[in-house]
Amino acid sequence: MSAAEREEHERLDACLRSIDENSHRIASRLNAYSQDIRASKSHMWEARRDMDHIEKIAIKQALDQKSRQGEVLKEQQEKLRKLRRSPYFGRFDFSRRASGREKEAIYVGVHDFRDENSGRTLVHDWRAPISGMFYDYEIGPARYEAPAGEVEGELELKRQFRIRDGRMEFMLESGVNIVDDVLQEELSRSSDEGMRNIVATIQRDQNAIIRDGDAHTLIIQGVAGSGKTSIALHRIAFLLYRFKDTLTSDDILIISPNRVFADYIGNVLPELGEEQVGEIGIETLADELLGHKYRFQTFFEQTSLMLEKEDEALKERIAAKASLDLLKQIDAYVEHLEASSFSADQWRTARRIVPDWFFEETWRKYRGLPFGERVAEVVKAAEHKIGIYYNYDLRTDERRSLRGAVKGMARKTTLRDAYKGLFEWMGRPDLFRPSGGKLEYADVFPLIYLKMRLEGVDNSRKGVKHLLIDEMQDYTPVQYAVIDKLFNCRKTILGDATQSVNPHGSSSSEQIQKVLRAATRVKLNKSYRSTWEIMQFALAISPNEELVPMRRHGEPPEIVTLKRPAEVIEHVARLASDFEASPHQSLAIIAKAQKQAKKLHQALDDQGIDANLLDERSAGFSTGIVVCTSHLAKGLEFDRVVVPDADAANYKTEMDRNLLYVACTRAMHRLTVLASGQPSPFLPDQVAPATDGRAG
Numbered sequence: 001m002s003a004a005e006r007e008e009h010e011r012l013d014a015c016l017r018s019i020d021e022n023s024h025r026i027a028s029r030l031n032a033y034s035q036d037i038r039a040s041k042s043h044m045w046e047a048r049r050d051m052d053h054i055e056k057i058a059i060k061q062a063l064d065q066k067s068r069q070g071e072v073l074k075e076q077q078e079k080l081r082k083l084r085r086s087p088y089f090g091r092f093d094f095s096r097r098a099s100g101r102e103k104e105a106i107y108v109g110v111h112d113f114r115d116e117n118s119g120r121t122l123v124h125d126w127r128a129p130i131s132g133m134f135y136d137y138e139i140g141p142a143r144y145e146a147p148a149g150e151v152e153g154e155l156e157l158k159r160q161f162r163i164r165d166g167r168m169e170f171m172l173e174s175g176v177n178i179v180d181d182v183l184q185e186e187l188s189r190s191s192d193e194g195m196r197n198i199v200a201t202i203q204r205d206q207n208a209i210i211r212d213g214d215a216h217t218l219i220i221q222g223v224a225g226s227g228k229t230s231i232a233l234h235r236i237a238f239l240l241y242r243f244k245d246t247l248t249s250d251d252i253l254i255i256s257p258n259r260v261f262a263d264y265i266g267n268v269l270p271e272l273g274e275e276q277v278g279e280i281g282i283e284t285l286a287d288e289l290l291g292h293k294y295r296f297q298t299f300f301e302q303t304s305l306m307l308e309k310e311d312e313a314l315k316e317r318i319a320a321k322a323s324l325d326l327l328k329q330i331d332a333y334v335e336h337l338e339a340s341s342f343s344a345d346q347w348r349t350a351r352r353i354v355p356d357w358f359f360e361e362t363w364r365k366y367r368g369l370p371f372g373e374r375v376a377e378v379v380k381a382a383e384h385k386i387g388i389y390y391n392y393d394l395r396t397d398e399r400r401s402l403r404g405a406v407k408g409m410a411r412k413t414t415l416r417d418a419y420k421g422l423f424e425w426m427g428r429p430d431l432f433r434p435s436g437g438k439l440e441y442a443d444v445f446p447l448i449y450l451k452m453r454l455e456g457v458d459n460s461r462k463g464v465k466h467l468l469i470d471e472m473q474d475y476t477p478v479q480y481a482v483i484d485k486l487f488n489c490r491k492t493i494l495g496d497a498t499q500s501v502n503p504h505g506s507s508s509s510e511q512i513q514k515v516l517r518a519a520t521r522v523k524l525n526k527s528y529r530s531t532w533e534i535m536q537f538a539l540a541i542s543p544n545e546e547l548v549p550m551r552r553h554g555e556p557p558e559i560v561t562l563k564r565p566a567e568v569i570e571h572v573a574r575l576a577s578d579f580e581a582s583p584h585q586s587l588a589i590i591a592k593a594q595k596q597a598k599k600l601h602q603a604l605d606d607q608g609i610d611a612n613l614l615d616e617r618s619a620g621f622s623t624g625i626v627v628c629t630s631h632l633a634k635g636l637e638f639d640r641v642v643v644p645d646a647d648a649a650n651y652k653t654e655m656d657r658n659l660l661y662v663a664c665t666r667a668m669h670r671l672t673v674l675a676s677g678q679p680s681p682f683l684p685d686q687v688a689p690a691t692d693g694r695a696g
């Protein structure tokens, strides 16, 4: 063992001792609390007859306070328990230039830890300003932004550790690539039950995004596997730390593509010591905003429909309702509706008259209210006017007649009729095609916009202070315009334009920036998830000059051409049993459409292979064998991926190209593509040899 290793082992022992001492202290305080609580309770019981109401309340309040304090201590104890397993992952020595102070060893971990005896901070939270230098600098001059201003100095040593269950598994001495070596190790590991935190290996460009506390709205365009989702969640953890006085987990809302994805990412924030934040699917949000009054197709159903047949009219409807021009049309249409919504007339009872101009003005004043409320306001105003002007209170029958008169002046249109009328007014009634009483998915957000303009929406989530939107490419500019009106708060928006599952109803980061004016755009071009070979394969499907694959090697992807479709199942079954015998945790068989996935799942089941079929209603992510579509696999990752039916007949359009790219980029370590016939023209002719080439 080198002197440095000895030093670090001793340091770790000292840190663990201090954690244990703190834990014991907390345990005895907890013990004292529970004894106290027990004593107070038995005192209250014994003396209950002699106590008056006030005394009982005072004791109850004291008990409540003690148990709250007890809860806080239990949380601290739990934090220490986690900390003990892995107190820190990095160290650097920093000497400040100005103060001439001695160099300080800064240990960086998931949480702060302070030794109660000495008052010294033994571990700095990775989000603390000073810890930022761990990610941003190698040995040499370094600086960071402290609350009191900029601090400059010299970073003199950098070490990285892996500590598990209180034992140091490895320690790496400072070197230019220190973080890179550990990163390679991390990425070679097998997949987990869900997304994991990456605090120990955050890269410099990622760190800049995580710590950007100034941007009002940040749009992250990142290539497949660039860590966008991880970064966004770490950013949330960072913002909760940085703005702890004004931001809590209750103030944050994630709009996520589906329940499986939400479950997949659900562990990251708790692992980082933060509470889980609210999560909602875009369709649930839409349903809330429409007051649960409309049945509509889901995004998944829309995508499935598009995959089933080439329907040019459907594509046109989707594209028309994705374009911001439609919102301008709706604005003009609302003016048109408004102009013809009321024909004022005077109303009289005995010799008392309310003139038509009064009704006209009052109706205009209450614009934006739902019809019933607007009529009620006008009636109220007229009654009030009569009261003041004629010193007269209306009788019940007169009030009824007034209400009837106002209703007669107003033209009532239901929201549904108004929406349908929009397309007639535009001269394009063919753009409105509900089916079986269900609106098309593409109609949902234009309808919400129309509702906002005509009568307002009830937005129970107005208090959200930070909105996070993942898979940004799958929302249209119209959806962003509506979301922007609904959520007047900071936003982190992330996605990848090349992973759009519906090119007719998607947005690029540039388009989103045009809608969300206060937005800053950043790019992540390095891809971490897949081996270099898998990424080369994916790049042949969907070329991207900017994408830099991680230099991590593995087996080249395989394209297997089979003679008969029946052989596909046999081959998939072989790959499944090969997987079962491997150390890998997850295998995904990713079909293009849900019908194919279902058929495949059934065929595997017939062969006795236990696989989990994901569909629109699935609620959880699991390891093992999964059968799903590219649409549902988006955002997820698996050790091994099999793409069956990669035939020319199955993958031929631009939309298919994107889906094939998404499927292949889900693989971390191994990829097999099967074709029973002519392979898709998007596939590379031959698999790239394992040389570094342009790897970064």
Ligand SMILES: Nc1ncnc2c1ncn2[C@@H]1O[C@H](COP(=O)(O)OP(=O)(O)OP(=O)(O)O)[C@@H](O)[C@H]1O
Pocket: 183, 186, 187, 196, 198, 201, 202, 203, 206, 222, 223, 224, 225, 226, 227, 228, 229, 230, 231, 495, 496, 499, 528, 529, 634, 635, 636, 637, 665
């Ligand atoms: N700095 C890092 N250290 C360790 N692992 C990382 C790092 N950055 C990314 N990864 C890993 O790369 C993989 C991809 O990350 P993530 O899912 O966040 O990427 P993404 O850009 O959202 O992907 P996609 O758009 O393809 O779904 C994950 O396994 C993540 O842990």
